[in-house]
Amino acid sequence: MSFQNILVPVDDSPISYAAVEHALSLAKLSNATVTLLSVVAVDPFVGVDFYQVAPAITEYFMQAEAHAKTQLQDIAQSFIRDGISVNTKIHHGAASESIIFVADEIGADLIIMGSHGRKGMKRLILGSVARTVLSESHIPVLIVKQ
16 A cells, blocks of 8 residues: 555654654655644633733734744654655644544645553543544554653
8 A cells, every 4th residue: 555645643652753754764665755744732711801901811822823834844844855746744732633623634644653551540541642633533543652
């Protein structure tokens, strides 16, 4: 099976960078285009008026956006050095929903992502982005574990 359009969601975790390495290897083999995605979580109360005037909230989102942009550019250099076509994208929202949305939007035929492997109460409280994407995605998902 050959993949042409691979989506790789990234964050600051080491497991995310391991997923990037897998994507780099697979993209070389299949001559695929890779889209690197960073999701900036949006507070559910962001539409409330008092948030619009709260400079700390605005500053947080500006810093998160700037950090995501820098991180994506840095990671993209690995693909560019190897002659792999790479795009970067920042999406605002909940992680799993954003990943699935962007995969559909770009016509991805594979998602490669890391899983932190949370268990027990941590998984119940924090949820599992990888588990949600795996269960809701209609395209193949390659999970890289710690």
